[in-house]
């Protein structure tokens with residue numbers, strides 16, 4: 001083994017430590033009711049993305065177990081060989097129905113979906129415009145595409161239009177990338193306005209609904225109008241690993257688009273299909289989302305109880321940021337909450353811009369009202385929200 005490799009890694013780690021940016025994995029056992037244990041410590045988790053608690057739902061678990069018994073533990077091959085098992089078709093049909101599109105295509109994960117879809121529709125002669133706060137995997141997709149890429153100010157449709165006026169004319173295709181609910185800020189994109197803008201400039205809109213699906217729009221995510229009809233998002237992508245509680249990614253779109261992706265999305269072609277148990281879990285979770293509106297309303301209701309009690313801006317989704325600024329402060333706040341039995345992640349650069357390190361609270365249908373009340377009391381007691389600092 002190379003000594004210089006270790007030295008390299010150590011030097012990089014020391015530099016991260018000096019800036020309070022070290023990350024490490026911590027073994028966490030999750031259970032029902034948003035409960036989690038780390039070693040001996042039992043805590044309530046307010047940081048995962050299991051917004052509906054479906055990863056722990058008995059029907060979802062039973063479906064995964066039954067499918068594993070019936071079809072085996074793994075898919076055995078890529079989807080284009082023998083890895084597209086019998087559970088894919090029903091899952092894709094259900095996704096298309098929920099999103100109001102002609103078709104849907106399931107990928108190995110949300111990350112794999114974005115790094116496959118984006119390069120399939122844009123190349124070096126084309127154009128990509130992305131929201132300044134879009135997720136890392138959309139940046140990765142844009143890089144793989146090799147298209148000139150410009151970022152517009154967060155949720156600023158006028159700024160996106162300015163970039164279209166400046167750069168659209170000479171380009172072939174044009175993709176606009178955004179998130180239905182922003183993962184680290186919890187606010188929502190102006191999807192209807194972006195659909196309209198995209199149409200006017202012959203651009204195609206991709207909305208990443210990782211944190212919107214299952215939580216807003218009656219569980220159907222963003223891109224659904226008040227009348228329940230789809231707004232016309234060209235590429236409605238999302239993940240099956242957050243509110244759906246399983247694993248995998250998807251895009252809901254026209255049949256032509258999904259047929260094309262099967263031919264051109266490298267992250268679908270050159271990777272193994274999802275395990276049958278995962279597909280069954282996702283299918284059952286989607287049924288629960290479709291059937292139970294009260295389930296999908298719960299995360300936002302819990303988040304709003306939290307923001308209104310603490311005088312924070314009203315939650316727009318299940319994600320509530322509390323920006324503290326510097327990394328050490330965010331880490332200390334997270335550690336203090338953990339001591340009181342609450343798991344709340346400190347989010348630092350490069351996940352968020354420098355100077356905006358924060359606590360990221362997430363709310364789930366799995367939380368009881370008492371869970372939320374005890375979190376509110378802890379946040380107050382620690383003086384994390386200025387207005388509620390103890391005397």
Ligand SMILES: *Cc1c(COP(=O)(O)O)cnc(C)c1O
Nearest residue numbers: 109110111135183210239241248
């Ligand atoms: C989590 C996330 C992804 C990745 O989804 P996975 O299924 O976990 O790979 C993509 N986009 C956004 C905005 C996310 O938050």
